[in-house]
Amino acid sequence: MKIALAQTNAVIGDIDRNTARILARAAEAAALGADAVAFPELAICGYPPRDLLLKPHFIARMESALQQIAEASQRITILVGTAIPNPDNHGKHLLNVAAVCRDGAVVSTHAKTLLPTYDVYDEHRYFAAASSVSVTRLPNLPQPLGLCICEDLWNLNTLDTGPAYDRDPIAELAQAGAGVLINLSASPFWANKQQHRVQLFGEQARRYNVPVLYINQVGGQDELIFEGASAAFGADGRLIAQAKAFEEDLLLVDLEPSASSRVEPYPDEVDSIYDALVLGTRDYVNKCGFDAVVLGLSGGIDSSVTAAIAVDALGHDRVHGLAMPSRHSSTHSLEDAEQLAANLGIQLRTIPIESVHSSMEQALSGHFAGLAADATEENIQARIRGNLLMAFSNKFGWLLLTTGNKSELAVGYCTLYGDMCGGLAVLSDVPKTTVYRLAELINRRSASQPATGRRGGAKPSDPGAPGPIPQRVITKPPSAELRDNQTDQDSLPPYDELDAVLELYVEQERSADQIIAAGFASETVRSILNKVDRNEHKRKQAPVGLKVTSRAFGTGRRLPIAARLC
Numbered sequence: 001m002k003i004a005l006a007q008t009n010a011v012i013g014d015i016d017r018n019t020a021r022i023l024a025r026a027a028e029a030a031a032l033g034a035d036a037v038a039f040p041e042l043a044i045c046g047y048p049p050r051d052l053l054l055k056p057h058f059i060a061r062m063e064s065a066l067q068q069i070a071e072a073s074q075r076i077t078i079l080v081g082t083a084i085p086n087p088d089n090h091g092k093h094l095l096n097v098a099a100v101c102r103d104g105a106v107v108s109t110h111a112k113t114l115l116p117t118y119d120v121y122d123e124h125r126y127f128a129a130a131s132s133v134s135v136t137r138l139p140n141l142p143q144p145l146g147l148c149i150c151e152d153l154w155n156l157n158t159l160d161t162g163p164a165y166d167r168d169p170i171a172e173l174a175q176a177g178a179g180v181l182i183n184l185s186a187s188p189f190w191a192n193k194q195q196h197r198v199q200l201f202g203e204q205a206r207r208y209n210v211p212v213l214y215i216n217q218v219g220g221q222d223e224l225i226f227e228g229a230s231a232a233f234g235a236d237g238r239l240i241a242q243a244k245a246f247e248e249d250l251l252l253v254d255l256e257p258s259a260s261s262r263v264e265p266y267p268d269e270v271d272s273i274y275d276a277l278v279l280g281t282r283d284y285v286n287k288c289g290f291d292a293v294v295l296g297l298s299g300g301i302d303s304s305v306t307a308a309i310a311v312d313a314l315g316h317d318r319v320h321g322l323a324m325p326s327r328h329s330s331t332h333s334l335e336d337a338e339q340l341a342a343n344l345g346i347q348l349r350t351i352p353i354e355s356v357h358s359s360m361e362q363a364l365s366g367h368f369a370g371l372a373a374d375a376t377e378e379n380i381q382a383r384i385r386g387n388l389l390m391a392f393s394n395k396f397g398w399l400l401l402t403t404g405n406k407s408e409l410a411v412g413y414c415t416l417y418g419d420m421c422g423g424l425a426v427l428s429d430v431p432k433t434t435v436y437r438l439a440e441l442i443n444r445r446s447a448s449q450p451a452t453g454r455r456g457g458a459k460p461s462d463p464g465a466p467g468p469i470p471q472r473v474i475t476k477p478p479s480a481e482l483r484d485n486q487t488d489q490d491s492l493p494p495y496d497e498l499d500a501v502l503e504l505y506v507e508q509e510r511s512a513d514q515i516i517a518a519g520f521a522s523e524t525v526r527s528i529l530n531k532v533d534r535n536e537h538k539r540k541q542a543p544v545g546l547k548v549t550s551r552a553f554g555t556g557r558r559l560p561i562a563a564r565l566c
Helices: 015-031 050-054 056-071 150-154 169-175 193-208 269-287 301-314 331-344 354-365 375-396 406-411 432-447 471-475 495-507 512-517 522-534 536-540
Strands: 002-007 036-038 077-085 094-102 105-111 145-149 180-185 212-216 218-221 224-227 231-233 239-242 249-254 293-296 319-323 347-350 399-402
Touching (some): 015 036, 015 056, 015 077, 015 249, 056 077, 056 094, 056 105, 094 145, 105 145, 145 169, 150 169, 150 180, 169 193, 180 193, 193 231, 218 269, 224 269, 239 249, 269 301, 269 432, 293 301, 293 375, 301 319, 301 331, 301 432, 319 375, 331 347, 331 471, 354 375, 375 399, 406 432, 406 495, 406 522, 432 471, 495 512, 495 522
Parallel strands (some): 002 036, 002 212, 145 180, 180 212, 293 399, 319 347
Antiparallel strands (some): 002 249, 077 094, 094 105, 231 239
16 A cells, blocks of 8 residues: 655645645645555644634634545545544533545544643643544555554653653554554654654554554744654664655655655754754745845854855845944954855845944933943944844835844843844754854855855855855854954853753753753853843743754743742
8 A cells, every 4th residue: 555645834824725735735646646645733724723723713614624625535545634623512622633534525533642731832722632542444455544643653651752641542543453553743843853753653663563654744833843754664663764854745655565665864963953944934934924034244153144044045135134333343244244145145235333323322421421331332232233124124024034042042142122123033042052063064055056056146256265154254253242352252151161051951951050060160050040040031022933952942931030040
């Protein structure tokens, strides 16, 4: 039997568009000779639909779309994720189901059993859990088929993959006689997660001696990014098929033991982060209906990497840069910004802020008389720049990209209503040390592209240049340039040390004492942790940021603002 795994990029709420895409992929799968085609979790509405699920008319439209899909199932069995009303009179009013459509009808539905409520997930808010599991039969498949949804496949106590549950739906399906398992998923990306998936799903296949087919959503949905990489595992746990990562794909899996299927390579850690950021940026801009983006180009590493990501995501003609030098800006900063813009082929406007800065200082001088200059005066410059960038966003309808990284956001090394202004924070979940790795990757990739450059812009004008990001941007000490001779390390520990502590505190939830016991200086640790806790109010006002680590500053991290945490 041949089963096609159709990893689709849904637009949340656009049920007509999503349904049309499902029907087109089903027809394509049938033409390839597939007996059945499987789509991701909640493929009809897109995942996560969140409180759209509370709207009765939204559920009614999904039910109508499911009937339309069922009517198209004469040539091929269609397995599709959707939400349906819960027939029980108690509990949540919806079920998250895999629907089996065959011969023009919906022949069965199979509800999700394990409803996650950790990190970015909040499924108990909307769904009731399946009270029991059941298998189904497919033409040309001699064994019963067990259908499960996303989290159902992740409950394996022998691996540290997440919370343990009282029920094990995979064991229940195996006990019910399932000879093949298909998992409909919407599993968000974060760095190195794919390694856990392959290990876990292979172990599930081995444990129950059944093939496991996993179909994952692809695309950016607000802060979340889904990379696809749908896969199939033999009964012995071997990876036998894998779809492309970070793009739509239709993977045909032949369940005959002697058959071979396509196994696409999965990118390594830094490549996967970069590809995720490009996909997340592209889909956020396009799905929100923006024609172009604008960002400030300071000649620094963060804005340079953000610009390169934006150009890869959208093309050079949809990316606009704005340089805003002040009296504290170095000559090389403007030169580096100009060189970057030329290398990427994007338009760069330059607006010096000295006159506006002087006017604001003069307006405040009488009120600040006798007080020493401090971060107040520095932040005025950042807020002037934020105002100018927002003016371009308002006037031309461009989405403003912020360029701050996770290290800065963690400790509050950013300015509210200044460099935090914007609609999408591309690097807000990328530690500073990883930003440098991305810059090197960008230049390596550019060097391997044809002479015109992959982004549609020119190759670096200097024949000896390693890539679009000038080498000086990568090697010079990072600085906000809000005062003379300023560097980031005037206020922060070295970034390799800072990022190591932040990973332990933010991502691994270690205490101060545990981090100190790991070998970090007590004064440094307590200073960093105090900054993290004190700046929760800033992060609550930050724009949406793309999630690429296991613990991002977004909906998955919910801490009080008025609290003493450290």
